[in-house]
Amino acid sequence: MTIKLLIADDDAIVREGFKMVLGMDESFEIVGTVENGKEAVEFCKNTDVDVALLDVRMPVKNGVEATLEICEKTKTKVLILTTFDDDEFINDAIRYGAKGYLLKSNPPEKIKSAIKMVYGGNAVIENVVFDKLKENLKVSNKGKIDKSLFSEREFQIIESISRGLSNREISKELFISEGTVANYITSILNKTGLEHRTQIAIYYLNNGKI
Template sequence: MGIRILIADDDSLIRESLKIILSMNEDIEVIDAVENGLKALEVCVKINVDVALLDVRMPVLNGVEATREIVDKTNTKCLILTTFDEDDYIINGIKNGAKGYILKNNSPEKIIDAIKTVHKGNTVFQDVIMDKVKDLIGSNKDVKIKEENFSAREIEIIKAVAEGLSNKEIAQKLFITEGTVKNYISSILDKTGLEHRTQIAVSYLKGNI
């Protein structure tokens, strides 16, 4: 029996293309292909899935949050599929138990190799991803920020950013507009002297906020 795979991606073209390509490999059996993280979780809970291939930006439950829930509730190994502009999710994906973090622009052969690597119990993180992690952690080494410097709403925003939520998801969670979220994030960056939102997440996760 092949490696039992679940594909989760809200882009139907990518989802169906991956399903067709992966199904052609005799070592892989595609169990299901779903459009959001919640459905991925539901499938993994009900059915034995070896590896869940998860997109990052998905409605209802994103790939980072789904990874946390799937790892917590099942034996499924999670492999996150991302793009170059997904910096905000890298640290949280790793923190939540992702066994792999690869880019969408990889060839089908490399994606299949990554799936097999994760299935064997190993981890696979591309050099470009690990370089970003090192840069993000390194850039925050000496940042110590007191929580009392922030308003209660800013603390909520910081925690949401650290959870890997996008501006849209934060806005929905806190019942405010995306523009308001952007303004809060700009204020937080000004107060901390940090350059981008991923550094906010790293600072919080390292206990510096």
């Protein structure tokens, strides 16, 4: 089964470059390329797209604005691919439902891996972007969320996620299995109405808000 991709970027060279590199991999099918966020939204509304690769800075409608509409109106998962790690975009892109946020400077294999992870329902955000996110959300305000919503173990896991730890790292730190960590994360998502672990980090670092 191939993953149907949409590539949205206002730079024709970048669009064609990604189309060529990703199209050579049998895991992917490039179902369309567009040059702005408005076209990306309309394409996803009218075509079966598994993952949309969106640039941030596009004319007419930027990638963050497009993310909001695509996630609200379609089943397409969004992966932000940009040359920028601008503070102003990171929080909104993730809050609006983007499953991943990567810089275009990453090697093709890492981008391919990220696409597959996003398609599988996982969130992908690289360290440099996550560090920016933590700076934006004023880490000094952490820990003021309503702890009564969570068990002690759930809250430990929320704190661990906010520090950028993977499930494997959390399991080692808390001496529990990775499967148990995953079960706790599912419980946390259900209680908060959030969609993925990166939003849990935002929820914690942003004083219980998303």
